[in-house]
Amino acid sequence: MDFSHKHRIGVIGGSSATKGLLRKAEKLGRIIAENGDILVCGGLGGVMEAAARGAKSAGGITIGILPSSDPGTANPYIDFPIATNIGEARNFIIVNTSDALVAIDGKYGTLTEIAAALRLGRTVAGISTWDIPGVRPFETAQEAMDYIYSVLR
Amino acid sequence: MDFSHKHRIGVIGGSSATKGLLRKAEKLGRIIAENGDILVCGGLGGVMEAAARGAKSAGGITIGILPSSDPGTANPYIDFPIATNIGEARNFIIVNTSDALVAIDGKYGTLTEIAAALRLGRTVAGISTWDIPGVRPFETAQEAMDYIYSVLR
Amino acid sequence: MDFSHKHRIGVIGGSSATKGLLRKAEKLGRIIAENGDILVCGGLGGVMEAAARGAKSAGGITIGILPSSDPGTANPYIDFPIATNIGEARNFIIVNTSDALVAIDGKYGTLTEIAAALRLGRTVAGISTWDIPGVRPFETAQEAMDYIYSVLR
Amino acid sequence: MDFSHKHRIGVIGGSSATKGLLRKAEKLGRIIAENGDILVCGGLGGVMEAAARGAKSAGGITIGILPSSDPGTANPYIDFPIATNIGEARNFIIVNTSDALVAIDGKYGTLTEIAAALRLGRTVAGISTWDIPGVRPFETAQEAMDYIYSVLR
Numbered sequence: 001m002d003f004s005h006k007h008r009i010g011v012i013g014g015s016s017a018t019k020g021l022l023r024k025a026e027k028l029g030r031i032i033a034e035n036g037d038i039l040v041c042g043g044l045g046g047v048m049e050a051a052a053r054g055a056k057s058a059g060g061i062t063i064g065i066l067p068s069s070d071p072g073t074a075n076p077y078i079d080f081p082i083a084t085n086i087g088e089a090r091n092f093i094i095v096n097t098s099d100a101l102v103a104i105d106g107k108y109g110t111l112t113e114i115a116a117a118l119r120l121g122r123t124v125a126g127i128s129t130w131d132i133p134g135v136r137p138f139e140t141a142q143e144a145m146d147y148i149y150s151v152l153r
Numbered sequence: 154m155d156f157s158h159k160h161r162i163g164v165i166g167g168s169s170a171t172k173g174l175l176r177k178a179e180k181l182g183r184i185i186a187e188n189g190d191i192l193v194c195g196g197l198g199g200v201m202e203a204a205a206r207g208a209k210s211a212g213g214i215t216i217g218i219l220p221s222s223d224p225g226t227a228n229p230y231i232d233f234p235i236a237t238n239i240g241e242a243r244n245f246i247i248v249n250t251s252d253a254l255v256a257i258d259g260k261y262g263t264l265t266e267i268a269a270a271l272r273l274g275r276t277v278a279g280i281s282t283w284d285i286p287g288v289r290p291f292e293t294a295q296e297a298m299d300y301i302y303s304v305l306r
Numbered sequence: 307m308d309f310s311h312k313h314r315i316g317v318i319g320g321s322s323a324t325k326g327l328l329r330k331a332e333k334l335g336r337i338i339a340e341n342g343d344i345l346v347c348g349g350l351g352g353v354m355e356a357a358a359r360g361a362k363s364a365g366g367i368t369i370g371i372l373p374s375s376d377p378g379t380a381n382p383y384i385d386f387p388i389a390t391n392i393g394e395a396r397n398f399i400i401v402n403t404s405d406a407l408v409a410i411d412g413k414y415g416t417l418t419e420i421a422a423a424l425r426l427g428r429t430v431a432g433i434s435t436w437d438i439p440g441v442r443p444f445e446t447a448q449e450a451m452d453y454i455y456s457v458l459r
Numbered sequence: 460m461d462f463s464h465k466h467r468i469g470v471i472g473g474s475s476a477t478k479g480l481l482r483k484a485e486k487l488g489r490i491i492a493e494n495g496d497i498l499v500c501g502g503l504g505g506v507m508e509a510a511a512r513g514a515k516s517a518g519g520i521t522i523g524i525l526p527s528s529d530p531g532t533a534n535p536y537i538d539f540p541i542a543t544n545i546g547e548a549r550n551f552i553i554v555n556t557s558d559a560l561v562a563i564d565g566k567y568g569t570l571t572e573i574a575a576a577l578r579l580g581r582t583v584a585g586i587s588t589w590d591i592p593g594v595r596p597f598e599t600a601q602e603a604m605d606y607i608y609s610v611l612r
Binding site: 154156157161191212214216218222223224229232233234235236237238239242245246249250273 | 460462463467497518520522524528529530535538539540541542543544545548551552555556579
């Protein structure tokens, strides 16, 4: 298995969300996997779990960068749990590790990730999330990912 | 010296700003010191240095939570440099350590701090900074600090 | 691909070592891969690179937990670079993420990892490394991995 | 108050110790304060608390670099709690922030600090602690501090 030319796409968002948004998160994960790329997320529930479930349903690979010291706190769709034990500061690791990110929904925690990503110059697509200059808003998972890939390629 | 009943007030903002805003940052530091409280900041230049200079000019105490591993990178007005070596993730330490915060100006880095502070339920006053729900905007340093102290007391 | 029942084995050691020890590090990586398990390391050169090269030569999977913010600093045998930007403190993330570890050679940096691993109760095998109570010393990579697997199973 | 020419001395050791060693830790803190210097420690109980109590008893200043996100977890003798929320990885911040360190007693956690300090080239004095090349062993707090000051000056 050679992963050297694969993109790492971050999907960020809260640990709870409406059914509609969780479906979009799942779709994001599926598209990332179908493109042969790697999902990076925070490894917990809600948007993170939906995206990871989507990626695994399409045979993809998932990395979960956890706030705690316990890999067992990852959701069941995480292939590679990274147990940082640095709490919310792990948001910066998610951003550093991702080539580009999609933010979906989310509260203040997601805003720290969006801001960190924009600070680093990462491309950020948004779905029903914070309206911050630099975040490109989209309706559907497909549109968001089309944008991400148009920039990465 | 007994510091046990003193507040730790965070002043957050970018490493460069207009003269007018730097004057306000300096005023913030002075007011914090005049109240016998402790300034917490990121320890570098711009808003951080102006606030620390203001605090020292009024005989106050300043803590600088640095991104690097080198205490020598602190600005000259920092009494206690904390050399975290965790980069921008040190923004979370500034927030955890502060009882309340004033954001002044700032770009995406400051937005990570604002979001982290609001996530923790900290009171955040803003001067010419990001318009985020939860940040109370003010014109002057005095007004911002009056608000901070009205909440802390 | 289902990685849920795979072990994550950490290989820790310095960024330079003798040819003989690098050969042993490479062997460690190969054995981990042949067992279908995942190599976790610090992602840089020396022992880390040799172990990752060994794992890839046997079709394994490698995670590199980097000190910097740049995934591009990983050695060429790392599948999944994690860009922590927390400097040497990333040693704790390597340890938290690994089910068991092998230390090979190494200076003070490796000692921080050994100590962190023992503190967490992780099994630690050692090859030509620090003589610390709790580290079980071995001559060969095979012996070290036999011990690791005798404990994990 | 001008703290710019003061040394920051780290005292590291476990959260429990014998009465005899706690007395020595307290003495270390007292000597640091009597020299007009600043105590840096992990902010919790045992050796950390004893050293801080000693420093405060002599009118000194104490910084506690905490593993948790809650400044309220500091022992009562800490003037400036730094709430890192990065767990044991905060040990690296203690070391980066200190000009020199004394290790007293301690288990694996203290060993991570000793190793991190030696890696950075910091002077480390030891009292009844790990026998690691680079740690200079002493019987009494006075001897350890005499050594520290002979190097710092």
